[in-house]
Amino acid sequence: MATFNETRKSIFPEGQDTWESISQRELPDMGSEEAVGILQSWNLHVFMRPAAAKDSSRAGNPILPSDIIFIAPPQV
């Protein structure tokens, strides 16, 4: 990937990634709970997505394989 102006770092999820596994991999210097919270705050488009009902076969709101996950704060 070439380097561009104004790049906000992002990744695609790997395998069965969760907020915990991404934060451990991408934000290793932070405490686990703090890293998860920060990661979620940078990715409200995923974290705040409406969850499927508990009795649904798609219960919850998992991170999807196609989601863009930001690992840096907004620049603006």
Add this chain to the structure above:
Amino acid sequence: MLDLIIRNGTIVDGTGMPGYLGDVAVKDGKIVARGSILEPAALEIDAAGKTVSPGFIDPHTHFDAQLLWDGRAKPAIEHGITTIVPGNCSLSLAPLKAKHRMKLVGMFNQIEEMPIKAFEEGVEWNWETFEEFLSRIKKDLTINVAPLVGHSVLRLWVMGDDSMQRTANDEELGRMQELLRECLRNGAIGMSTSFVDMDETLQPVPSRYADQQELHALCEVLGEFNRILQIVHEFYDADITLARIDQLAEISLRHKITTTFSPLFVNVTENDSVNRIMARVDEQFKRGARVWPQVQTRPIDISFCFEVPSLLFIRLPSWYQMMRFGSHDDIKAALKDEAKRKQLVAEAATMSPMWDGLILRQVDSDANQQFVGKTLAEIAATRNTSTIDTMIDLSIEEDLQAHFLALNMGHTDNDIVGSLLANPRVHLGASDGGAHILSFSTYGDTGYLFSQFVRNCKALTVEEAVKKITLDTASIWGMNNRGLLHLGYAADITIFDAEQIDRGEEYYVQDVPGDGSRYVRDSVGIDTVIIGGEIAYRHGEYTESAIGSIIPGA
């Protein structure tokens, strides 16, 4: 003898070069001569004072279902459009197993706001494969169709319900690749996918469960056929859009294919977003990638009544749940329930003062006709109540058939939109033709391009505007021998008055199967539309003679 000569028109040939006076001759569905033509023809059209251009191409539509009951895709042709691209945003009507039909109807209903009843009463389900679907629509086709195949339906065919729960395994990936090959061999112009849409249960559509490996595997197949990838992305967020542009660029470079994302809107509160996005598009084009943003001409106007879930309420969960899942009686009961109403009013208040400017568009009762055309703020003042309460009260009084109009909800800065449309790296599209039929008219964007951005704003010349919606579109999408008035090219031709062409007023019409209605616009200033060398529309009347083609076809 020639089949047709169009005489004395100003030929704007699609290249962007200055128009010139001359004749155009047609034989066997192709353009065979230009200039001063002495040979006789079976039919002659005098186009003096008119512009003669290639037929317009609309690259972002959802006419998939309408083509099953209306092979003209009305009113697209009367707006000068000779070719449409259905199957955008991961949704096509084929390939589709019988057991998945209602699932797809649910997705079309949720995402494209198309009534379920129209499918029930307007569609005879007699196909499964892509080839069978094309055979089915070809029986009564007037307009040219360049169909995309939807990523979500490929997944649904191969993985069934698992398509909405997990990534594909290697065996499923192989089957998906082969299925895509079959669709491309039989006439699909490319594949569409979605990173943003929700299905009828308000959960992500199947394409969103695909990982990078799957997307690349499918784009590898697109590369084998040199076909296009269309995506709908998280258009509401500039940072995500930039990331998607980078993703598309990698796909484009790796598989040597063209990609396009839609829509790119101008947000008046975040003008800088468009500059950042176009800067990234420029950077990626300079690398050799092809990542075309699609920009629509019209501003965003949204109409709604409480009986149908509206995009306008998507950020109000209580409202949207009620409108999406509640029956007619459920909705009325909720509005009349004191506690529930209090909750709805409080939630709607978070979007004040938008409600003040809503216009009451249509009611059934005589008593409320006096308020039609007035804003909710004006009506509320006469009723001594709040605007939100007024909206609810009118809806109850009209048995949920009070229709409201939210004007200019976005994409309204004509200077910015005009400069975007004129940008050589912007692709003009995103009409959504055939979809959102109860929210707004998706017809007339071509006329609006000329009236607003050629004549009023002078952002483009007539020649530049024609090129945008003819040669540029044909080139981006790989539609060979279309988009120019050159010898040997398909005789898809639009004759129009460059000083008059426009979109007409939006109005409500009941012409959808299942007694359904939709918003449409008539055209203004379109004289004649020719498809494949035959007249499809002339002086306000459709003909029976034109036969549309599948592009690229088998």
